[in-house]
Every structure is written in C-alpha cells, then in structure tokens.
Amino acid sequence: MSDIMRPIPFAQLMDWALTEYRQQKSLFGVCKLVRHENGQARPIFGEKIEAPFGPAAGPNTQLAQNIVATYAAGARFFELKTVQIMDGEALSKCVAKPCITAGDECYNCEWSTELTVPQAYEEYVKAWFACKLLAKELALGDPDGFVFNMSVGYDLEGIKSPKIDAYLEGMKDASGSAVWRTCMEWALDNTDRFEQVDAAYIRTVSPRVSCSITESTLHGCPPDEIERIATYLITEKGLHTYIKCNPTLLGYTFARKRLDSLGFDYVTFDDHHFAEDLQWTDAVPMFRRLMGLCAERKLEFGVKLTNTFPVDVAAGELPSQEMYMSGRALFPLTISLARRIAEEFEGGLRISYSGGADVHNVEALFAAGIWPITVATTILKPGGYQRLSQMGKLLMDCGSEPFRGVNAQAVAALAEQVESDPYYRKPIKPLPERKMHRKVPLIDCFTAPCRDGCPIEQDIPAYLMAVSRGEYGQALEIITRRNALPFITGTICPHRCADKCMRNYYEESVWIREMKLRAAQGGYDALLSKQKARSAVSGKKVAVVGGGPAGMAAAFFLGREGVPVTLFEATGALGGVVRHIIPEFRISSEAIDKDEALVRAMGAEVRLNTYVGSYQELEEQGFTHVIFATGAQKPGDPRLEYGDYVNFTEVLAALKAGNAPTLGTDVAVIGGGNSAMDTARAVKRLPGVEHVRLVYRRTRRYMPAEEEELRLALEEGVEFLELLAPKGVKDNILTCAVMELGAPDASGRRAPVPTGRTQELPCTTLIAAVGERIDESVDVGPWPVIGDRRQGPATVVEAIADAIQASRAIMEWETGTYTNQNICEDYNRPFMKKGDLCSDCDGCADTRCLGCPTVCEVCADVCPNRANVAVAVPGKRQRQIVHVDGMCNECGNCATFCPYESRPYRDKFTLFWSREDFDNSGNEGWLPASGEDGGCLVRLDGQVREYQVDDSGCGLPEDLRLLILAVQDNYGYLLREK
Structure with a gap:
C-alpha cells in the first residue's frame, strides 16, 4: 500500500548511491555536495563532528536514504527518529494521514518512527555503514567525523522492554547483528565498485553506531518519570544523555503573549499542556542532579530545545484534533527558553538546539555556544536537503574546540532581537492561495505558477x-x-x-x-x-468608450494589429481612476503618460473631453464595432443609520487636482480595501489632520487590502480600529457597534458577531471607501463591456485581461x-539555485527566479524519503517525475508544495515494487515485468493491462512508454529485486 514504507536493502541503497553519483554527481537528489577538507571537527560524546549541525529527529532521519542525503548535504550530527515500545502497524494506525504540512510554520501529527523498532535499527545501521563508505569514496570528509544520536521515548517500562533494550545495545555495538554482517559482506563483495575504498578500510568500519541518546518527553510525562528514564540511560546504559524539553516550560501566559505579539494570534491552544507538562520548578533541580550524575561517570549531559509545540487543528490543516507546530514560529519560544536556561545555569548546561533553526540563525546560535543544532522544517520546504548545503558552508570553519559553555548574554540578545526581526513576524493577512486550480498531469507537469496567477x-x-x-x-x-x-x-x-x-x-x-x-x-x-505605420485592416472601424486602463489596453491591442480604433474619453486625460483618483505617491503622472504614449504609438486615435451616451451615436458615425469601458463610478453605500459622509473618490479626486479639502482634526475612513488605504494615507498627509482612523468590522487579518498596502498605512501612522461597525455620525462623534470574531468556519475564517456594545470616536469627517457601483446611464446596446463596467471595481491587470478578450473577438492576434x-x-x-536562500533580497543582483517551467521538481525536493524522483527521458527537455510507491508513507508534504491542486503521492505516475502494493493502490502507474517477456502491468485511466513496453506499438501512450523504458534502462536502482 502506498502509505507503507518498504526499507530498501543495503545492496540497493549502495547501488543507488554509487550509480547516481557516477551518472549525475549527486546522491539521492543532492547535487550540492559538501566536502570537509579543513581538518576541523568539534569533539562530542568522545567522538567528533566536522560540522555542528544536522537533521532533527523526524522524517528526515527515518530511512537510510534520508540520512545519507543529509550527510551528502553537509550534516554531521544526526538525531535519529524516536523509537518507542509501540511501533510499526500499531503506531501507523494512530497517525492520521497526511501528517505533515510545512507551507509556512510547519504542523505535524506524527511523533515516532512508523517502522518497527528492528526495522528502524536496520535503517540506522545501513545509513551508518553507507556514510562511512561514501565519506571515503567520494572524499566528503573524515569517515569518523559524524555522530549518530539516538532518540527514545516515552516511558521507562517501554524503554526497558527487550525490544528497546536490543535496539540500544545493538546501536552501541552492531557487530553481532545480521544487518551489520549484510553490510560488511556486500561491501567486501563489491570492492570493484570503489576507487578509494578497499577491503582493509571496510574491515575498519566501527560497529559502534551510537553512544548517545536524547530522551524524548511526551507531553504530560511526570517529572519523576523523566528523571527515572534519564538516570537509567546514564547509569545502566552508560549513554551520554540529553533531555528534550517542551516549549510549555515557558508557561501559558508567556507563550500566548509571545506568539500574539508576532502575529500568530490565530494559532489556537489552551493551557492544559502547560499545566500537565514538566514545570520549571521541577526541571531546574532535576537538571542539576543529572548534570552531577553524568559528571561522576564522565558522560555528557544536556538539554534539547525544544520539542514541537502542541496546538489545536483550527482550520483543517491536518486530519487530527491536535497537531504540533515547528519552524520559524517556534523559534521565538525556543530561543526564549534557551535564554532562561542559559541564565539559570550561567551557561554551564549544554544546549542542543532545534526549534526553528535555519540558515537565518544557525551562525548566531553557534556563536552563542549553542551546538549541535538540528533542523527539520526548513528541509521540508522547497530546496529540501540542499538547504543543508548552504548551512554547511556557513558553519564550515567551526573549529575544533570542545564545549566551553553557552554565552548567556548572546542568547539573551538573540531572544530580544526576535521582536524587531521581520523574519519571525507573521504577515498581517493570511497567506494567499498558492495553488493553481488544475490537476497535475501524469507527465510534463513543469509549469510557471506565476503565469497562472496572472490574469493575462x-x-x-x-x-x-x-x-x-x-x-x-x-x-x-x-x-x-x-x-x-x-x-x-x-x-x-x-x-x-x-x-x-x-x-x-x-x-x-x-x-x-x-x-x-x-x-x-x-x-x-x-x-x-x-513602431512603424501599419496597413489598416479593411472592413473594421472600432470605437472604444472610456479611457481608463481597460479602454487604453483595448485601443493598444487593436491599434497594434492595424485595426482603425478611436478611443473616446469624457475627461481631459486618459488613465481613468489611475489618473484621477489614485494618489501621486502611489503612481506618478509620468508613468501614466508613458503608457498613454504607447497607446498612441500603436496607432489609436484619442478623442478627449468627448462624452458618449449611447452606442447608436457611434454606429451612426460608421463604427463597425464598439467596446464600452466606462468603469464603475457611482459611490458605494456604507449603510449608516444616520449622519453624513463623504465618498472617498471625491476626496482623492480633489487632492489629485490640487484642491485639498478641509477635513478637520479627526478623520475616520470606513473600509478595509486598497481604496481605503489610499484614502487614509492621502488624508494623513493633509495639514491640520491629527488622526486618521480606519474603521473595519473585522480584524486587519481579514481586510481585503493587500499586505503591502496595510503595512504602508500602518507605517505612516494610520490608526487601525478593528471590530467596529459604524452606525452613524453626529456632532463630530462616530458611534460604532463593537463586534467580536465568532468561531472559525471550515476555512478558518471567523465572521464578526455583534456584542451589543457601542464605542464612540471623535470624527470631524467621515469618509466611506466601500467600493463603487456601476453607472448604468450609458446605453451599451448589444456591444461588449469590459473592465470595471463588466466586473465591478477590479484591478488594472484584470481590466487588461478583459481588453485582450474583447480585442481578439474583433481581430484575432497571437498571445503565445x-x-x-x-x-x-x-x-x-x-x-543550481535550489536550496539557496537569499539573506538580502534588496541587494541580490539576480532576479532569484527558480525557473519553474524549466525545472520544478519541488515534489522531489520536499519528500523526506526520496519517494518522488526526477528522471531524464530521451526526447524530453525537462526531467519527469516518478513516484516510488514503496518509499512513501503518505506524509502529504509534497501535496503542500506542488503548484497544482494535487497530491503527487497519489497523482503522479507511480512505480510499484510488488503486486500486493499495486493492487492495494489506486495510483496510475506500473509494476515492472517479473519475467523475461518484458511485459509491464500498467494502471491507466482506471484500467489495468499488460503492455510490452519494448514495443512502440504496444498501445501505451508513447510518453509513458518512454518514461518506463528510461527507468528500466538508466535508473535500475529504483527497481526492487524480485
């Protein structure tokens, strides 16, 4: 089944790695290999790490290929995914799928490996042996320059069970295990596949996979149980031990206030975890006792900061009731806890850091004495494992000094900087819809999402x-x-x-x-x-009524194609609302003039100060076609119970004409769209105006204005008064009904609900900016209308889209x-841009465009298990995506980032490893031939048939046939041996 991971044998793992590297110079999709050649390595646990960072316990350390990919990208500290007494199918049934979505802050509802503990053990041993071989063969660094750190949970009895005990002992010394023998035998039998690795080196590979452990503390675990587990791991198992702490140590009030102040007020949680989890008063003395215990036994002790943060599923993010938050939203909490611990222990308690670590902060964390640093969310985003390569370069010169303590002052400075750092602040408005409303095709799915988002x-x-x-x-x-x-x-x-x-x-x-x-x-x-004179198209004579953006665009396109076109404008200048209403600080008259010049250069005749009241007068003048682009000019209605108001168009038009109105000291603007922002910003500039208050019945999060316009209005001192619905104005007092947000609907949107209370505001002038309505006085007859006249107040680019459609209906012209x-x-x-984040977009000389229509492959980037693979197909310019069923657990992360409204793990052409998995899946895909006749079993359009794919006339669509052949001929390592 597609949600069951099938660990690949060591032989396949190594064949994949070596073959892919020989062919593509990459390892499991990582082409930005990080090589350590400076000899620097930090001592830890009696071992050493060439770089003080790596993947956190999670999906990126669940399978052997995941770990090898992170090693190739520069990681040298590996926090292996947590094992516990409940495992395998029993655990998998408890994990709702999909279980990960990392679109901005990351949410997940899984916690431990979905493999059985013995399977997990085998994955970690295979990964250890593979990294040892590849380090030497590919000169990636010192084969002894990386560390595996175990993670276990969540109760002492489970950890003492024979299953977990065998895991711990096997990781401490794998030499007696079957998987170790398998790895050793394969390596010795395949020395001919290596150039730098020989039998003597293979026999020196250490079977001591791990001597350290992180105790994962599930929410609600009592402090005495946490300490008993740690004491057991230290005294009975002799392991260097970290305790993973939860953000709940900070207390509910701090966490709520911290997230609210950074715009994460929509994240929902109550205080029950804070009350049930480990408390600060219990944690501090416990840590001191465990520090002493480790010191007696010459073992290292530390805390891991932090676990993910439990929050409610409020908007259907995942199919569970509770989920765990990580990523940049967690950094403000985790760094605050790091500060508190560093100050309490005067830097003497070692901190391993995870919450929200990424390329933006790893250098500062390391400089503050916090290491190792582990990451998860950042490498679940586009760029994937290759984001580690950028971090690896930043931390390349890590030195060889042992832990000297945490710099409490530096950590405090990091915590304080969060409030002013825009990176950690959520945008005012919800993130816009990223998806294209189309299903991903089986093949040739590369596209430019930006084009899909553009109306033209x-x-x-x-x-x-x-x-x-x-x-x-x-x-x-x-x-x-x-x-x-x-x-x-x-x-x-x-x-x-x-x-x-x-x-x-x-x-x-x-x-x-x-x-x-x-x-x-x-x-x-x-x-x-x-621009040159064009031959006029005979038989056509077009009138365009209205010289706003829609009319200008229609005249431009028709004139360019040689169609005689006359543009009628009732005022003395072209540009419509853009010319006459939108403030000069938003767009200069010079910019509008240049677009007008382009329209005229295309051959359009322009008649200014010419009002057209009906289509008949144009037909009488001999026009064969008419397009009406007369806009939406009637003022909107704020629906006040009493009092007077001024429409925003009157105010902005007067200002644009240089006739500043007198508005008094206190101006209130009703509305939350871009027009309201323009009005408020323009009025704020007027002499004598002391306060401009923008009144809206929802919160700013739900205002229709663009994020950019909201931010600029706030920066310029406009006061946002949220959850107020204006009732009326009298005697310079605006009375508003006080609203509150109701329960979220399925989309997470919360409707305003009256509270029954009112609030009064000083108001010398009330301006309504609630949108315009269409003036129906112009008789358009049978002719098309475009722009605001057709769709109501809209955008310039939507007006251009209308103009394209109308002009092509008159004279077909090529858009492609x-x-x-x-x-x-x-x-x-x-x-090669994949995985590299820009720290200074202002100073970046490149456009930063990722070239999506040339290379997308984002589903391959973000799959922790490497289950989506990009393969080259002869005759195709771009690589094609193959989904490998046996490596997928349906975590859903690829569905989050696929630009299509699709789930690649369900919707891309799928390679199956067994008939059982093929039959238990609904994916379209193929099961390779099991015999010598070359027949493949293919599911396509819901029908299952056998095809002889070597035969071009077999009946299978040629693109899919060539894709199957490409995998068969050049990517044999993707195929499972029968």
Missing part, C-alpha cells in the same frame, strides 16, 4: 530572464505582447503572480512587478522607436508568441 498569463519567466541579462528592450517586447500598460502595472499591479511564486517558500517572491517596471524604463525608447522563451536553454542555471 504574462510570459513572466521569459521577461525575467531577459531582465537578468540586461536585455530590457527584449523584456518589454515580451511584456507588451499581453500587457498594454507596463508602467502602470509595473507600479501598482497587485501582482497576484507573486502570490504563486515558488520563491515564497524560500524567503519572499521574486520582485516580478519591479522587474516589469525596470524593463519598461529600460526598454521604453527602443520599443517606441520600433513568447511562450517557449519561458524555458531556459541551460537547465543547470535554475537547477
């Missing part, structure tokens, strides 16, 4: 590549193929494309809008100079001219 499907990767080469003229040609207003959209476009950008999962989206503006500025003159240019000719250029 701009060829974004193509023009980003041109910008990065400095070819602004070419970039602008690509842009204007679909976008008639590059200056306006390059300045105020809401850039929904950026919402879909895969770079969001690294640090922030590519600055697509800014790159568009750079192209417009750099390529403007060249584009204008290329530059589609092929979205794919980079050099596959390695975007591929």
